[in-house]
Amino acid sequence: MHKFDLDTPALVIDWDIMQRNICAMQQVADDAGVKLRPHTKTHKTPLISHLQMRAGAKGITVAKLGEAEVMNAGGVDDILIAFPLQGAPKMERLLYLAERANVRVSLDSRQVAQDISDAAHARGAKIGMYVEVDVGLGRVGTMHHEGARDLVREIVELPGVEFLGIMTHAGHTYKAKSLEEIRQIGKEEGEWMVETAELIRADGIEVREVSVGSTPTARFSANVKGVTEIRPGTYVFYDTTQVLKYACSWDDCAQTILATVVAKHPDRLIFDAGSKTLSSDAAPNGLFGTVKNFPNLEIWRLNEEHATVRIAGEGPLPNIGDKVEIIPNHACAVMNLHDSFVAVSQDQVIGEFEIQARGKIR
Amino acid sequence: MHKFDLDTPALVIDWDIMQRNICAMQQVADDAGVKLRPHTKTHKTPLISHLQMRAGAKGITVAKLGEAEVMNAGGVDDILIAFPLQGAPKMERLLYLAERANVRVSLDSRQVAQDISDAAHARGAKIGMYVEVDVGLGRVGTMHHEGARDLVREIVELPGVEFLGIMTHAGHTYKAKSLEEIRQIGKEEGEWMVETAELIRADGIEVREVSVGSTPTARFSANVKGVTEIRPGTYVFYDTTQVLKYACSWDDCAQTILATVVAKHPDRLIFDAGSKTLSSDAAPNGLFGTVKNFPNLEIWRLNEEHATVRIAGEGPLPNIGDKVEIIPNHACAVMNLHDSFVAVSQDQVIGEFEIQARGKIR
Structure with missing residues (x-):
């Protein structure tokens, strides 16, 4: 037909273009020697996550616990929930999901860390955790450098969580007016995060992951030495905004x-x-x-x-x-x-x- | 709980406030002596359509054939599809729906009327039809007065459709800056439509319905003599925009x-x-x-x-x-x-x- x-x-998806986009972003990650953990909010479809992982992605990123559940039910078992989870119903679901999958979460406050730790510790579990850092978007995230270091100092003591690293989303790149400006934001995104990681390491705390990357900035931030992971999402399909922001x-x-x-x-x-x-x-x-x-x-x-x-x-x-x-x-x-x-x-x-x-x- | x-x-709906809103708009229609045919795009829920009809509404308005099918499956059988339907798959569905429900459609072109007439006539059916008139929104609709008259002249000849009347949606009211301006738009909406109906009647053509009404303008246009029907939708719940546009x-x-x-x-x-x-x-x-x-x-x-x-x-x-x-x-x-x-x-x-x-x- x-x-x-x-x-x-x-709603129509050109499968050949999508496959080409998946391979091209994997090549960006491979060339830079970083992991690709695509944000699946763009496609919301386990099948496409599997295509991304077959191409080389090491896991996925989602925004909601409900998305994580769907992706896990579809056979995906390495999932970052990049959102501060709150409330008893979500704690129950998170711990049950963590029995079936390698789940990590992100947060920017002692309270969210404490709540997750309390729930996990009571169950004898430990949830992997990224601290979210603000490099300019002004949404979720501690201020980079000292802000992140101070929060990490607090949460490494909590028994029910395991500090894995730091992450950011440079969403302010969508306000940029030129490719040069996007390149600059991507470079800063990586550099500020690597500096933050160094400051945390100066406390003797291991920082395994330095995770960055929107679709427009991924190819620039991936190449900053010390970055370990990129998390672009929209690249799988792209759209009018991405064209006008020089991403494709x-x-x-x-x-x-x-x-x-x-x-x-x-x-x-x-x-x-x-x-x-x-x-x-x-x-x-x-x-x-x-x-x-x-x-x-x-x-x-x-x-x-x-x-x-x-x-x-x-x-x-x-x-x-x-x-x-x-x-x-x-x-x-x-x-x-x-x-x-x-x-x-x-x-x-x-x-x-x-x-x-x-x-x-x- | x-x-x-x-x-x-x-997503939470306060059932008491909703019931009060349903009764209040019904009172507007009853006081003016017009039919209320609420647009169900707001709630998308057959149960709430039934509450509106129990309060006195004579039927419903929907925007899509798919909405009409859901509402009919939920027991509603008097439905205006206020959108110009196009394409063979939709003709099939429309004719099947018309076997189960009193369905009418709206349109603003000879071609859409012709396509529906052809499909219906081949099946020995007749579909009720409103001509949509533009009173200022600049979306779908012939220009009022001569524009509508000329289209009606063409489509009354078609064998598979039955011309029922004219309708408009004064959506440009959402640009209004004062209650006085909304009152004026509502009054014009009604008056221009009644004048258009008179012009069509001058050709000896019956115009049974003169159908108007957005949520902000309904209470003003309902009271124009000659208007027969109002079709507000958002009043069932209201929202921030409606408050800022003086509707509630x-x-x-x-x-x-x-x-x-x-x-x-x-x-x-x-x-x-x-x-x-x-x-x-x-x-x-x-x-x-x-x-x-x-x-x-x-x-x-x-x-x-x-x-x-x-x-x-x-x-x-x-x-x-x-x-x-x-x-x-x-x-x-x-x-x-x-x-x-x-x-x-x-x-x-x-x-x-x-x-x-x-x-x-x-």
């Missing part, structure tokens, strides 16, 4: 939304794909996705079910009933909206797969 | 997200509810939701799993592990992100319900 015969809107070219974008033109007026077209399909996440260009093969069409407004598309130049226009392909702004958000995706190779449908960790917010 | 004992993030007060907001504080730094808190839980949809105040009981906390940035909250004034602060309640910006988008919601009365859990039409984008 040709992909254009699918009913719309449909349009030809590297593996994820598209197939949509149909449902209305046509002198100044605008309407596609049957809105924010429920493409997400409301904005790209640096202010538009809501990129229409392939129609550079004269701009998606300038989304409602839940409608894309309102303005005609921004000369050129052919699709008609009512015609299908168009859209490269979304934010691949991860799109996967979270859909129950399944269609895989294609050479434009032919080769499979339909459930997005098993979609909606796993707890 | 008290709602604060739920694991987080959790904070006490009318029935939907909240229960979240936990997972990190605390001198200038910020982090909640475990991000764009996967609250949606990325912005409110007029530029924030990403309203924190109940903490007027000094502002959700100024969302990532997929994190809300970054700045401390914008004096006052008590929650601690790591504490739970907070957030009134989302956009109730409909939030329902689409969650697999289920928890219903509470007097803060006690009284049920957990699947959001059955979530993700039904086709």
